[in-house]
Amino acid sequence: MEKFRWGFIGAGMIARKALYPAISKSSVGEIYAVASREADKAMTISPKGKIYTNYDELLADPQVEAVYISLPNAFHLPLANRAMKAGKHVLCEKPLGMNAAEVRESIAISKETGMMLVEASWNRWHPRTKRIREIVESGKLGKLTRIRSAFTYDGLDDSNIRLDPKIGGGILYDLGPYSTVAPLWITGFPEVTDLQVQTVFHKSGVDETTRVNYKVGGVQAETVTSSNIPVSHWLIVEGTKGSVRTGGSDSFFSHNNPSTLEVEINGKTKIEHFDACDPYQLMSDAFARKARGKKDWVMSLDESLRFAELFDAAFAKMGKPH
Numbered sequence: 001m002e003k004f005r006w007g008f009i010g011a012g013m014i015a016r017k018a019l020y021p022a023i024s025k026s027s028v029g030e031i032y033a034v035a036s037r038e039a040d041k042a043m044t045i046s047p048k049g050k051i052y053t054n055y056d057e058l059l060a061d062p063q064v065e066a067v068y069i070s071l072p073n074a075f076h077l078p079l080a081n082r083a084m085k086a087g088k089h090v091l092c093e094k095p096l097g098m099n100a101a102e103v104r105e106s107i108a109i110s111k112e113t114g115m116m117l118v119e120a121s122w123n124r125w126h127p128r129t130k131r132i133r134e135i136v137e138s139g140k141l142g143k144l145t146r147i148r149s150a151f152t153y154d155g156l157d158d159s160n161i162r163l164d165p166k167i168g169g170g171i172l173y174d175l176g177p178y179s180t181v182a183p184l185w186i187t188g189f190p191e192v193t194d195l196q197v198q199t200v201f202h203k204s205g206v207d208e209t210t211r212v213n214y215k216v217g218g219v220q221a222e223t224v225t226s227s228n229i230p231v232s233h234w235l236i237v238e239g240t241k242g243s244v245r246t247g248g249s250d251s252f253f254s255h256n257n258p259s260t261l262e263v264e265i266n267g268k269t270k271i272e273h274f275d276a277c278d279p280y281q282l283m284s285d286a287f288a289r290k291a292r293g294k295k296d297w298v299m300s301l302d303e304s305l306r307f308a309e310l311f312d313a314a315f316a317k318m319g320k321p322h
Contacts, residue, residue, distance in 0.1 A: 001028070001292060001294075003027075003028065003029055003030040004028055004029035004030070004065055004066070004288035004291065004292065005029070005030060005032035005033075005048075005049075005063055005064055005065045005066075006023060006029055006030065006031050006032060006033075006064070006065070006066055006067070006068055006284075006288075007032060007033040007034070007035065007058045007059075007061065007064035007066070007067045007068070007088070008020075008031060008033070008034040008035065008036075008042075008045055008047070008067070008068050008070070009035050009055055009058065009067050009068070009069045009070070009071060009079055009083070010035075010036060010069060010070040010071040011034055011036035011038070011041040011042045011044065011045050011070075012041070012070055012071075014070045014093060015045060015068070015070040016044055016045060018122070018255075018280045019068055019070070019280055019284060020044075020045045020046075021278075021280075022278050022280035022281035022283075022284055023281070023284055024046075025278070025281060026281055026284065026285055028284075028285040028288050028289065029284055029285065029288045030048050031045060031046070031047050031048060032047055032048050032049040032050075032061075032063055032064055033047050033049045033050045033051070033052060033058050033061055033063070033064055034047045034050075034051055034052070034058075035051075035052040035053070035054065035055045035057070035058035036051075036052075036053065037053060038053075039051055039053055049061075049063060055079060055082075056082070056086075059082060059083055059086040059088060060086065064088060065088070065089060065291065066088055066089035066090065066091060066116070066287070066288070066291055067079075067083045067088050067089075067090055067091070068091045068092075068093075068120070068284070069083070069090060069091070069092045069093060070093045071093075072161055072164075072167040072168060073093075073095060073098065073167060073168025073169070073173050074098060074166070074167045074168035075167070075168075076092050076093060076095070076096060076097060076168075077092070077096065077097045077098075077102050077103070077105075077106050080092045080096075080106055080117060081105070081106055081109050083115075084106075084109050084110060084113045084115040084117060085109065085113060087113070087115065088115060089115050089116040089117075089287075089291045090115065090116065090117045090118070091118050091120050091283075091284065091287050092117065092118070092119060092120060093119075093120050094119050094120055094121050094177035095119070095168075095173050095176070095177050095307070095308070095311070096117075096119040096304045096307075096308065097304075097308055098168055098173075099308060099311070099312055100305060100308040100309045100311075100312050102308075103301070103304055103305050103308045104305065106301075107301045107305065110301065116287070116290065116291055116298070117301060118287055118298045118299055118301075119177070119299055119301075119303075119304045119307075120283060121177055121178070121299055122279045122280050122282075122283045123178060123252050123253065123254075123279060124185070124283075124299050125279045125282040125283040125286060126254055126259075126274075126277065126279040126282070127274050127277065128246065128254060128259050128260075128261055128272075128274045129279075131261060131272065131274075132186065132235070132237065132244055132246075132261070133185065133186060135237075135244050135263060136186055136187075136237060136244075137188075140241065140242060140265050141237065141238075141239030141240075141241055141242045141243065141244065141265070142239040142240030142241030142242065143239055143240045144186075144187060144217075144219045144237065144238070144239045145219065145220065145238050145239055145240060146219065146220045146221075146222070146236075146238045147182065147183040147186055147187070147216075147219060147220070147221050147222070147235075147236070147237050147238070148221075148222045148223075148234065148235075148236045148238075149178075149179040149180070149182045149183070149221075149222075149223045149224075149234065149235045149236070149251070150179055150223070150224045150225075150232050150233060150234050150251075151175040151178050151179035151224075151225055151232075151233055151251065151252050152175075152209075152224065152225065152226035152227070152229040152230070152231060152232045152233075153226070153227060153229075153230075153231050154226070154227065154228050154229055154230055154231070156208075156227045156228075158203075158204070162174050162206075162227065163202050163204045163206055163208070163227075164204065164206075165204055165205045165206050169204065169206040170206035170207045170208075171206070171207050171208050171209065171210055171225045171226055171227045172207055172210045172212075172225060172311060172314060172315070173311075174225070174227070175225040175226075175227075175252075176210070176212075176225050176307075176311060176314075177307060178225075178252035178253075179223050179224070179225055179235070179251070179252060180210075180212050180223045180225055180310070180311075180314075181306075181307045181310060182223070182235060182252075183214075183216050183219065183221035183223070184216060184303075184306055184307065184310065185303060186237055187216050187217050187219055188217075189216075189302075189303070189306050190216055190217030190218075191216070191217065192214050192215070192216050192310060192313070193214065193215045193216075194213075194214055194215045195212070195213075195214040195313050195314065195317060196212075196213045196214065196317070197210065197211065197212050197213075197314050197317035197318055198210070198211040199211075199318045199320075200226075200228070201320075202227075202228075205320075207318065207320065208226065208227045208228050209224070209225070209226035209227070209228055209229060210224070210225050210226070210314070210318075211223065211224045212224075212225075212310075212314050214310075231249065232249075233246075233249050233250060233251040233252060233253075234246065234251055235251040235252070241265060241266055242263070242264045242265035242266060243263075243264050244261060244262065244263050244264070245261070245262045246259070246260070246261060246262075247259065247260030247261060247262055247271065248260060254274075254279075255278065255279065255280070256276050256277070256278055257276050258273065258274060258275060258276050259273075259274045260272065260273055260274065261274070283298075286298055
């Protein structure tokens, strides 16, 4: 098909290091236009068409079919809503919104305008991630009993935007869309109960270590995110007949590298291998095909809403406004 024409809103690190190379290598889409407050940053993404320093000018460009939004968290949905009202489909960086009320409002705008809105949780398009859900659905693990996940790093400078409460900083917003919500999609989104939260706050007021434990459909979920714990990554799903766990130290960010999955069923262990791939490209290509009316899988807004509702409940337990 004719290449799908993307407009980028924001030209920061994620846009430059993730979506730019992904779409540049794609046979499905192309970066047609980029809007950034700084024109020199926009130029680093090498659009086929125009560079804008005003977001609304990009949204008014009739050649742009969809926008990818990679602004700081607090600006995601305000720009997404403007884009949908301007007739553009939207692929928006995670987290989709600052709370469930924002997400519900944007869902309504998506339905009203007929424009797609998808949260860019890129790891969900990874073949290994899809395989985990496939194994769970097969019933080979028996009745699920526990899911454990972690995504941590340390060494953030105090000036990093991830620690700025005015623009949606905090580790739950940063890494929670990976590890904290994993038990939800693994189990198929049953009811969440028995929520418990332990938090260490940064001096800026945002959460820098957050442990969120809960039951989802009776399965015990134990999750941790942190920006002040040495790097650790795991995803382990346990059942009455076996378990599955990600190998290596890339549970939620395997990108352009081979990866593995350890599957143990009835005492027998098998290592499954996955070729190197670019999940950002898989995500953006699937989005483009779906927007053009072809069949493909994209993460639903219902899932994004369930994630936002879990975060709302966790922030309420922290006693932290958001």
